[in-house]
Amino acid sequence: MADIRSRACALITAVILCVLSSGAAWAQTAMPPGLGGGQAASGMPDARMMSGIPMPVADLPDGTVAVRVVRGEIANLIKRQAVELSVDGKSQTATTDEAGRAQFSPVPAGAKVRATATVGGEKLESQEFQMPAKGGIRLLLVALGGISAAPAPDAKPVAGTVTLGGETRIIVELDDDTLTVFYVLDVVNGGAAPVNPATPVVFDLPRGAMSPGLMEGSSPQAEVKGGRVTFSGPFKPGRTSAQFAFGLPPAGETRTIEQAFPVAIDTLSVEVQKVGALQVRSAQLTSQRDVTTEGKLYVMAAGPTLPAGRTLSIELSGLPHRETWPRTVAYALALAILGIGAWVVMGTTGSGGVPAQARRRELEGTRERLYAELVRLEEASRGGRVEAGACANRRAVLVADLERIYAELDTLAHAGGDRGIAA
DSSP states (O other), X not given: OHHHHHHHHHHHHHHHHHHHHHHHHHHHHHOOTTOXXXXXXXXXXXXHHHTTOOEEESSSOTTOEEEEEEESSTTSBOOSOEEEEEETTEEEEEEOOTXXXXXXXXXXXXXXXXXXXEETTEEEEOOOEEOOSSSEEEEEEEEOTTOSOOOOTTOXXXXXXXXXXXXXXXEEEEETTEEEEEEEEEEEEXXXXXXXXXXXXXXXXXXXXXXXXXXXXXXXXXXXXXXXXXXXXXXXXXXXXXXXXXXXXXXXXXXXXXXXXXXXXXXXXEEEEOOTTOEEEOTTOOEEEEEEETTEEEEEEEESOBOTTOEEEEEEESOOOOOSHHHHHHHHHHHHHHHXXXXXXXXXXXXXXXXXXXXXXXXXXXXXXXXXXXXXXXXXXXXXXXXXXXXXXXXXXXXXXXXXXXXXXXXHHHHHHHHTOOO
């Protein structure tokens, strides 16, 4: 999992830097005049005092409403959050981007407008305002969930629920024709006391998941057993980081990934490394765009809130894949060789069993040689001294040869039991 962890850390670090830089820019441009007395000790404005207040600006096109959603403070952006805008009673929805902003245009001049968003069960709502004829409107919606005062040291856990916050995302990367899937979970307890869900938060991983494991920095409340990841309570107030990863074997040009979520997700966010003609399809992901991160191209797809117990289904098409006929031919040849070997063995053991004993010693010597070569191949693969495709092909041939050797040895053992040959 070391390679998985390093790639995930690089990707997550890039996202965090993007959030911080965009948050700082917003703090410099969005603070209204005369708010100096409401600034926090850090020098940034108190976001809660600005929440829901429409700010007319000239730097937006006419008829544009830009809504930024944050958690607690301006730098803590909530990306891929569904935002609803009511215009004269008619609703339209947009999703926040990497800067935590959802933009609506055109909004008719004179229309009565109100913006709302629901973050972790907390409903955020702006003041109602009339759209100006010139310029645009900026709005800030501030979620308070996860920033409550710390409980007393002896606070007892209470029954309740948690959600997956706006920083939750699924990241899919490609290594040749194998997929590596990262789950970066932002578990949010919006209350003031530790919460114990009625049942553990359990993720049953998609079919075929290989080598699942927790990533560095993940909460110790997480445990991996087989194809299941379990997060046990209680969850402290605020946010708990949980990260794990697993592999998916090659499955051809198209693959569907399905994941049931035990708790609600504020906003769906999926990032898939784009290679060749790869496409991402899902009825639950309502928007997507291409973004370059750390020199790699990703499809960034987003969708609205997913209720607890629902299954997210993602179809990936245009995946790189290898032809399967070489492997089929290799297996057919191995079976043919196995059949011929069995026939030869049965023919030779009838004359006193001595040729069979010699054959067994020959097979055992060949087995040891093949094992030694397989060990050297694996060491070369880990050291990057052999190309991945060539390594996989040679490994398949060695494994097929070993299967043939073992089958012939097994046949000799059974024949020896009937004819007095030592096992």
